[in-house]
Amino acid sequence: MARSDKKSLLRLGLWVFLALMVLEIIEYVTGVTVRRNWPILAALALPGAGLIIYYFMHIPQLWRGEE
């Protein structure tokens, strides 16, 4: 992980969490109200997983070679 500003990293985590919450709530509403909803759910769940992999799991470390 880059030794960038701790506060900005903590704030970034909070924004990612809020985005994930928004996605979860929309998924839930879609799940209980919309029929044949799999395309919508896929369009919501996959970006959610991507956010976690990119920001929380820091996958760019693999090609950026951060220490």
Next chain:
Amino acid sequence: MATATRTHPVHSRLFLNRLGLWLFIASEVFLFGALLSARYYLQGFYRPAELNQLLGLAISVVLVLSSLTAYRAEIAVAHGDQRRFRRNILATIFLGVVFLAGVVVEWREGFHFFPPSTGYGTIFFTLTGAHAFHVLTGLIALTIVYFLGRRGRFTTGSYWGAEGVVKYWHFVDVAWVLIYPTLYLVR
């Protein structure tokens, strides 16, 4: 004897640790991918009306929140903030236990409404069971990291043990982000 010319790049120990963990995670993706695809192959988009939707949403929120605390723990240890690191690891463990308690409740309801002998029950208990096992192993690893942290094993420049376990915990969350709509919401 002539000295051989080095032709391969030299990677740091940390890079190799990370690569190894990502390869392990990739192998786990195949496991969960097979289980998720089995749901659609065997049951299509069917879902029982008795599914506890609010409980499913609640434990999803709890697990995503635990990813935030795990992330904050990693940021803290990377910057030498040991107290914040331990506090957030403890919070992650607590939220993981709450998630498992929620799974126990949904299993009790599931045994009543769609037992494992039914088609949907087979999928439901296999997927949630495999995932809960991963949560349990993640909790054990987080507990070890917590006690190692208390002994001061992780420093600003050396915290791979904590980073690796936190990454694994995030993977458990990623798996649930896909399992939740697959079991509870799709129709």
